[in-house]
Amino acid sequence: MSSTLPKSHVTLRDVASQLDVSHTTFSRALRDDPQISKAMREQVQKTAREMGHRPDPILSALAHYRRGKNKRSIGAELAWINHWPNPKKLRSYKEFNLYWEGAFDEAEHCGFRLEEFVLDKNLSPSRLGKILRARNIRGILLPPSGDVAPNLGDFVWDEFCIVRFGHSVSYPHAHLVSSDQLTDGLIAHENIWENGCRRIGLVTSAKAHTRFSAGFLFSQMKRDSGQQLPALILMQDKSDDDQRLLAAWLKKNKPGHPDRCHRTTRSAQ
Numbered sequence: 001m002s003s004t005l006p007k008s009h010v011t012l013r014d015v016a017s018q019l020d021v022s023h024t025t026f027s028r029a030l031r032d033d034p035q036i037s038k039a040m041r042e043q044v045q046k047t048a049r050e051m052g053h054r055p056d057p058i059l060s061a062l063a064h065y066r067r068g069k070n071k072r073s074i075g076a077e078l079a080w081i082n083h084w085p086n087p088k089k090l091r092s093y094k095e096f097n098l099y100w101e102g103a104f105d106e107a108e109h110c111g112f113r114l115e116e117f118v119l120d121k122n123l124s125p126s127r128l129g130k131i132l133r134a135r136n137i138r139g140i141l142l143p144p145s146g147d148v149a150p151n152l153g154d155f156v157w158d159e160f161c162i163v164r165f166g167h168s169v170s171y172p173h174a175h176l177v178s179s180d181q182l183t184d185g186l187i188a189h190e191n192i193w194e195n196g197c198r199r200i201g202l203v204t205s206a207k208a209h210t211r212f213s214a215g216f217l218f219s220q221m222k223r224d225s226g227q228q229l230p231a232l233i234l235m236q237d238k239s240d241d242d243q244r245l246l247a248a249w250l251k252k253n254k255p256g257h258p259d260r261c262h263r264t265t266r267s268a269q
Contacts, residue, residue, distance in 0.1 A: 010053045019047055078107055078139040079132055080116045083150035087118045095179070096144055099165050103141055114141070125155040133159065144168045167211070185215025193223075201255035202231040203246065229253045 016026035021044070029036045029044035036044075080100065084090045091097040100116075107114040115137075117128055132140075138159070142150075144166035162174035167181075192200050202216050213231060220228050232249045234242040 010051050015044070015048050015051050015053050018051065019044060076112055077135065077137045078103075078112050078114045078141060079137050080114055080141045080143065081128070082116055082118045082143065083152065084146055085148055087120070090143060090146070096165075099143060099177075112139075119150075119152075125151075125153040129155050129159075139163075141165065142169050142174075181211040182215040182218075185212035185217075186219045187215075188212075189216045189219035193219075197256045199227055199229060199254065199256040201229045201249075201253060203249075204231060204233055206233050206235050229255055 016022060019026065021029075021040075025036065025040070026044055029041045030048060032041055032045075080103065082090055091100055104114045117123065117131075119125060119128065123131075132138075138161055140160045140162045142162065142164045145168040150169065157172040157174075162172060164172075164174050164176050166178050167176070189200060200220065202213060202220075204210075204213055217231065230253065232246065234245060
């Protein structure tokens with residue numbers, strides 16, 4: 001069985017030497033300083049990627065401390081807080097798993113390590129806060145909450161930098177990363193229409209924390225009244241009730257059938 005030795009750390013001076021530029025110029029180009037020419041910035045960043053250079057978060061924090069007299073100590077970890085009742089279900093959703101993978105890769109690229117903390121009966125919010133402070137983890141990522149709003153109790157948010165994923169986590173008020181759900185809904189309706197479908201319906205859930213419906217219905221408003229179907233909102237509490245509601249909605253509104261959409265598109269071609 002073969003083993004691979006870890007690569008030695010590629011320093012700023014290593015890459016600067018490869019490009020025959022000063023380490024100061026290299027550092028400024030890597031930070032996308034506009035006073036460095038675009039060609040030089042692109043060359044520096046390309047070479048840094050190829051050589052496997054990664055910023056050192058400890059040194060970056062130290063430099064920030066020297067420049068801004070930041071009195072906080074230095075850390076190199078970030079926390080991903082999984083607050084789902086069934087923790088494994090969170091990343092079973094493709095979009096949410098991509099959030100994790102993207103955050104993990106970007107953290108690694110910037111020299112940090114992203115660690116998941118699962119809130120359960122063994123790890124309360126208050127205990128988690130103590131652990132994060134003890135390990136000097138000051139950055140927190142909050143993934144979407146799903147159907148159940150997270151109960152984060154008396155967690156002291158003011159001591160941390162926080163990023164939320166999606167609109168389902170309404171508190172704490174912090175930076176938000178989300179897909180453009182409103183535009184997604186608008187594009188969905190427009191693309192289905194372009195494929196020849198008419199009387200396009202929307203069936204959604206009362207538990208869905210999304211702006212997709214708003215975009216979809218806004219696009220639908222541009223069509224004549226005969227093409228505007230009321231949305232059906234299901235509660236998802238009792239499947240039998242939802243099935244009856246769906247059957248009644250289909251019978252009353254008669255949305256376009258996908259097969260007819262394809263036939264309309266083919267005949268138009």
